């Protein structure tokens with residue numbers, strides 16, 4: 001079974017309508033983000049025809065996703081809902097399903113790629129896998145992006161998020 005794990009961007013767009021043959025899955029927290037009426041009625045329709053399922057990720061998948069997000073430097077820009085959605089994709093893959101993460105959020109897509117998940121970028125901007133770091137514009141000091149303090153521990157300047165490594169995907 002091939003499952004498309006979709007975020008709120010995919011649910012708000014008409015992407016699901018344009019792909020009537022696909023199966024979708026998301027989390028309850030993503031569903032709760034959707035407020036506009038046309039999207040809600042699309043979701044109701046997908047649920048009633050069993051083309052959309054709502055599931056939760058495993059705890060172990062959440063831990064693995066958080067760790068990977070820290071490694072690649074996306075952790076601080078991912079919301080709890082984002083992390084839960086990526087974790088759901090990992091959980092489904094571990095259950096033996098073919099999975100694609102459908103999103104237009106570059107941090108979601110970047111962490112998903114780093115976890116070995118297949119992705120579909122709704123806006124087509126995702127070209128490279130990026131490892132982020134914090135770099136001090138004052139003294140050049142580098143810290144892992146997950147660092148709690150955004151001030152440079154060497155000179156006190158506010159650090160900036162910069163790509164450390166890029167790899168074609």
Ligand SMILES: [Zn+2]
Pocket residue numbers: 136137138139140141152153154155156157
């Ligand atoms: Zn510095």
